[in-house]
Amino acid sequence: MRVKFWGVRGSIPVPGRQTNRYGGNTSCVEVRTEDGPRIIIDAGTGIRRLGKELMHGEFGRGEGTAHLLISHTHWDHIQGMPFFAPLYQKGNHFYVYARQRDDVHLRAVFQSQTEDPYFPVPFDEVKAEVAFRELIEGARFEIGPIKVACTRLNHPWIAIAYRLDYQHGSVCYATDTAPFRDVLLENEFIREAPRLGAPLAPADAQKLRKMQESLVRLCEGADLVIYDTMFTPEEYRRQPHWGHSCPDDAIEICRAAGAKQLALFHHSPERADDEIDSILAHYRKVTPRLDIMAAAEGVELKVGR
């Protein structure tokens, strides 16, 4: 299984000299296997360049099929979608997976993204066949020879984490999420930061515990865990209700799960390359038994045997 990072940034694309090395595009990860269909996780602005590359092959001829797993539909995870060239090529097939909402169908979510006056081409004009698959909590399914599992995360309006297993390799993608101790984030916008250390309502605490256990199970023994580490501990203390984690939280999950490698991901738009270097160096030093890397645009990893 090969995993390639096309966008590693959180919230908003940040091109420029300070972010050139790790990359300024928002979330997009490609997973390829020898005999399975192509999988793309999230459609942040990183997907634009992936789309251009795909157009040189079968997708340019209208013979491509890809499965898009969407963590959630916040802008930074879907904003590259209208610029994904293979969508405008007749004959291509796409399957888009995301969490089932109570109110709107997934197709309507994507349709509204390009409604007038926000974009010139309405979604119904795309030439490829696009099918939507809404996922319920804890769904498990197969995409060809690849086994997929998912679980929910602690994020405003909920995000989902995915695990892909293929032959003897496994990768988990867990963004966006807050840690599971200070605040339960669901279908509401929390205006003010909760007081850290204050006891939670027992029902909330129990929900968070279950969510965390389920995420640990999802990541169990994984070869690679790609995890939301947007915050430094200090930033987290200021914005615990924004739904993002620090490397410490990712390490805690990876340790509990016995995962082999952690990729720091969803870097803060504020974070310059040099800062990512020093964050990485620090966590490598204090966490010797876990292989830690910082996801960077263009980097491809071989996962499993």
Ligand SMILES: [Zn+2]
């Ligand atoms: Zn995000």
Ligand SMILES: [Zn+2]
């Ligand atoms: Zn989000």
